[in-house]
Amino acid sequence: MCLGIPGQIVKIIDSKQLLATVDVAGVKRPVNIACIVDDTHPAESCVGDWVLVHVGFAMSRIDEEEAQKTLELLSELGEVQQEIEAMKESQTLLDS
Amino acid sequence: MKYVDEFRDPEKAKVLIAKINALYEQIPQIAIRPLQLMEFCGGHTHTIFRYGIEPMLPDWIELIHGPGCPVCVLPMGRVDDCVALAERPDVIFTTFGDAMRVPGSKKSLLQAKAEGADIRMVYSPLDSLELARKNPDRQVIFFALGFETTMPSTALTVLQAKNEGLDNFSLFCNHITTVPTIKAILDSPDMKIDGFLAPGHVSMVVGEQPFHFVSDAYDKPIVITGFEPLDILQSIWMVLKQIAENRCEVENQYARIVPPAGNEPGLKAIEKVFEIREFFEWRGLGSIDHSGVKMRNEFARFDAEQKFSIPNLKIADPKSCQCGEVLKGVIRPWECKVFGGSCTPETPMGALMVSTEGACAAYYNFGNLPELLSKRDQQNKENTA
Ligand code: SF4
Secondary structure, three states: OOOOEEEEEEEEEEOOOOEEEEEEOOEEEEEEOHHHOEOOEOHHHHOOOEEEEEOOEEEEEEOHHHHHHHHHHHHHOOHHHHHHHHHHHHHHHHHO | OOOHHHOOOHHHHHHHHHHHHHOHHHOHHHHOOOEEEEEEEHHHHHHHHHOOHHHHOOOOEEEEEEEEOOOOOOOHHHHHHHHHHHOOOOEEEEEOHHHHHOOOOOOOHHHHHHOOOOEEEOOOHHHHHHHHHHOOOOEEEEEEEEOOOOHHHHHHHHHHHHHHOOOOEEEEEEEEOHHHHHHHHHHOOOOOOOEEEEEHHHHHHHOOHHHHHHHHOOOOOEEEEOOOHHHHHHHHHHHHHHHHOOOOOEEEOOOOOOOOOOOHHHHHHHHHHEEEOOEEEEOOOEEEEOOEEEEOHHHHHHEHHHHOOOOOOOOOOOOOOOHHHHHOOOOOHHHOOOEOOOEOOOOOOOHHHOOOOOHHHHHHHHOOHHHHHHHHHHHHHHHHO
16 A cells, blocks of 8 residues: 555546556556646656556556566565455456 | 564664664663564564564563554453444444454453344445445444544545435444544653654554654654664664764654655545544543544444434453553563463453454564463462562
């Protein structure tokens, strides 16, 4: 929850509600991008950006190298597996 | 130093440790007692244990593991409130998985779920909102917990619910705040912390400014710190360097993520939805002034506390549990009487054993258990002799 997880924005779902699809270690899920857009970075320009995602919200824009380093750290801490599992479980819940 | 090799960059780690050792001569107060540095954040605690940072440090540095693990400081009474809400037949209670096993006075959420309460683990408050959309005839409650890091997410979710007029969605708000808590730690008479590693992701939201009171009013160095093992070593060195040079400042080691002014849209959302509580109850630490937030009146219909009745009782921790002393750094986790005995990660008595970010679970999982337990027994013998 507090460490978050890096992911890459692959698609804007809704530029008004500021929802985007983010690829997190191979799992795609909707993520709110309200905290990383402003006049210089409108939603449309965010595709391809790496972000740090906390509980479904992109909280910070990061560079790719930082993203990879963080993913490595998190996987050593056992957090990647945990986050991915939580995302998948949540998704099954919504699909059912 | 069996862990150093696990660092991605062991050379850099060795250089930093040498730099830390080199400051010994310049810090005269070490002759009197070891320096106590507190890492506030549970994420830092996890890294420190996973990479064995403590054994690498010279013995004149003691790391005190702070209360920055939201699950660990959740008081029993609040867990009881969750259970009471979750057991209402009209309610779908949603929560992060971490909170499921925290003991309440009668049961945990996990036990309540086993007994039939509709409790669902979600990854994000957004998923909870989606459940509310899909179940218009049920009341969906999201158990909001965490420090400032997760506050923008719940605030934005509530704003979205309001926009959509989703009246069957509400928050059970248990967010806590970092700054009043650090202040309470500094004011506590049994504490002698010499410097702080400030939480990286809380700072990402709130920025550097809120920490200035630590250096300005309390004359303690504080360094905003990232989560890599090298970040932590570097920050420890930065704190020590301040002490050696008689400086007290807020320094930002984690500038690659933490902008000085924090996250503006996040702070705006927090400001819109939440206001400071007069006080909030912490497990082990008791009540701390202004250390939590509640929802503003205009969001009453999205506030589970106002919408439903909750027991809201203060429940004392079990007598044998010493979480409070551990949280304040008065005793080390393994010195607690029930550590490793009746309190283990499988059957936690205190919340510090529940989360991987809790100091007790960290010692239990990463420490040398037999050695720690025999050290404790030895100490007890000496104390009674
Ligand atoms: S061992 Fe258990 S009861 Fe003792 S301080 Fe740790 S979590 Fe609390």
